[in-house]
Amino acid sequence: MLQGKCPNCGYECVGWGLQFPRHQSCARCGTGLQITRDGKPLGTGYSPFTAEKESVPGPSTTPTKESRI
Secondary structure: OEEEEOOOOOOEEEOHHHHOHHHOEOOOOOOEOEEEEOOEEEEEOOOOOOOOOOOOOOOOOOOOHHHHO
16 A cells, blocks of 8 residues: 655655655655555655646747748
């Protein structure tokens, strides 16, 4: 069975739902849970607060009215 513990506030939870990112963050503070199975660490869970930021680059130049004609 999967177990999750928050390294920030100590919140603990157990269940197979921890295999899905939706359930891998602390219900109290939002930190990614430390997930273990049978006492063996599996990794840190997903947290929307620590997710990588994505950015889309804008156009290199703005088209002028003449170039669109």
